[in-house]
Amino acid sequence: MLKYLVQRLVAAVPVLLMVAVLVFLILQLSPGDPAAIIAGDNATDKDLAQIRQSLGLDRSLVAQFGIWAGNVLQGDLGYSFFQRKSVTELIFQRIEPTLSLALGTLALALIVALPLGTIAAWRMGGWLDRALTCFSVAGFAIPVFVVGYILIYFFSVRFELLPIQGYHRLNGWADLWPWASRLILPWLALGMVYVALIARITRASVSEALTEDYVRTARAKGLGESVVLIRHALANAAVPIVTIVGIGVASLISGVVVTETVFAIPGLGSLTVDAVLNRDFPVIQGLVLFFGVSYVAINLIVDLSYLFFDPRIRY
């Protein structure tokens, strides 16, 4: 187990290195000069040259990469070209809203999707199963922003039950309701897709497990249906579900730009979009590296969790 862990961590190094080199090269070779954006409309060639120099963009590509990589190895992701803040500080400022959104969405999705998928598998072909299929199609087909706007219209504009936009930072118990009230609608909007996804995977995995010999044996032993479903079928179907939840966490951390925009949540998604539009190279590089590390870490956690869900797996 420890050997496996070390192997996985070592294997992550070339992956992250490749991510770092690729993102650096793509950014440098793509059109768009941050100095031109900073300089604005009144700039002359001399201004542009001075700004490039002050940002270190006049150095060779190798020198720029060397400086950046050296700093990264010392835990320094650099400074934003525009914001006079370190990239680490910017990421930490934005990580709380993103994690609140991502983890809340997944928690909601699991609470709804696991029982829904399990029951649909148990009563395959029944009305609940068909309703789940319909819901899944809708969940995948309706864009998140459409669901978001509909929710905002009814819950915020029409009935004034919840705030329309923004994020309230969680600093203590007193902030719990202000924090949650601003996240309920984003959780619901984004959760729809994940409920659809996890419920479909759960249904497929549980229905497969229900055909296994050990389920027949459990029933033959006279165990109740709920015990058969939860302890035998669902527990054995856990591995694909955990995998999809892991992928969900990773993609939620790096890919909830639309939801963040609709609900004005200042998370990592909007930071990424702003950085890309402004060609804020240090921020983009830092974010991509951060997302890379997140993916590697989450995959590792998911792989390790297999040991818990399926004792037959050995590393």
Next chain:
Amino acid sequence: MRGLKRIVPLAVLAGVLPFLQPAHAAEKTLKVVPQANLIVLDPVWTTAFVTRNHGFMVFDTLFGTDAEGNIRPQMVESWTESDDHLRWTFSLREGLKFHDGAPVTSEDVVASLKRWGARDTVGRLLLASIDRFDTPDARTFVLQLKKPFGIMLDALGKPTNLVPFIMPARIAATPPNEQIKEVVGSGPYRFVADAYRPGEKVVYEKNTDYVPRSEPPSGTAGAKNVYVDRVEWVILRDPQTQFNALLGGEVDIIEQPTFEQYAALRKAKDIKLENMVPNGRQFYARLNHLHPPFDKPEIRQAAMVALGQEEHLKTQVGDSDMYRFCKSLFPCGTPYSSDATSYYTGKADPKRARQMLADAGYNNEPVVLLRSTDLAMVAKLPLVTKQQLEAAGFKVDMQQSDWATVVTRRAKKEKPEQGGWSIFETAGDSDPNPLARPALNAAGQNGWFGWQDDPELEALKARFVEAPSLEERKKIAEQIQIRAIDTVSYIPLGQFFNPAAVRTNISGILPAGAQVYWNIRKD
């Protein structure tokens, strides 16, 4: 059991509902959705309008521009100009204090003007005219000139980019191409650095030490009275979310709604539209004078005749209340606008343009037209330009990218087919000063993108700088306009307005050359 199943959800809902209350803004906090995310805090380092507006919150200016376009004193109490126009002596008002408690001194003013002068077009001209700065005492500063600088007050009181904001000398000592590291001004609001979260919100508190002038407020001049305790800029990117937040009372002002929203905003309850920048802005096209086909003035003129303002404005803005046909290069409503526009009518005339093109010997060289797809404010203009140029016989290659790529590419001097360009289009502000308009730069290879090389136009601008009276400057501005049209410095595509959407409980918004937030009351 069945009854219980019905009761439980209702009970839960009943328990939760009392807590589900809408979020309302605090009584005296003005919540504004600014036109863009404020990521740069230094108004001398960037030309971003949002940073200029932030500058007006925090910093004060020596002079201001009133609603009629007149320059009025602001931090300055009195001033004199010597008879030979070479010595200007200014006295600061008493009681001016920076937010850190330090008094504003003449040393601070000189340091600020030097830094601004290194970055701004008009500021550069001013610095080039100055022989030396003197500071005989803490409240007096003297500008000793090498040659007359007739637009001195216009330069010091300009309402838009780059504005000569006054900073403490220690901050103004920051090299002009580096950002300042702290935001300390002497303006009507204090920037709350701890609460600043780029991409989320910017917080300003009332500067209780601010001593407003006694004159009534007008534009960026007069009394800067503050009637709210705090102003929060809430960053909302999505126009629909902005609209919902305004309807729900979560914000008080949307500074710059999208053009498509105005119809709905007009019908919305408790919402009014207020034009914060009455002169609006101007769309224009800039041509590349270095390479064919626009290296020939006759072909540039054919393009000018081919393009019509009405079609561009209708497509880009849509709502006719939000735009104005204006054939003057200097925006209509500003002091130097004039109807003397030579052959230029502002109306598309493809037949005449086609004839001019044939007479000029156009060889069917492709016109590389840059289009930014992500900057909604100008994204539709090139679509019309392409159609109108093609109708006149031009061969047009429209190349699409994001705005960041356009601003990078427009700096390239290579031929259009080698990564260069022929036309880009943008929106300029309505600064009345001809010298502040980058597209009137005709300094050749060292000048602005497009690299027009016209010593005659530059000489006219030099005369404009030295002209001592407004009447003389108006005459020269007209000559500048005619010369710029004859040589096609740029093609105006019309003037447009972006009124703010404001809740009806907000009053006192001042029309100015920039969006400013003093004098506003919230009932």
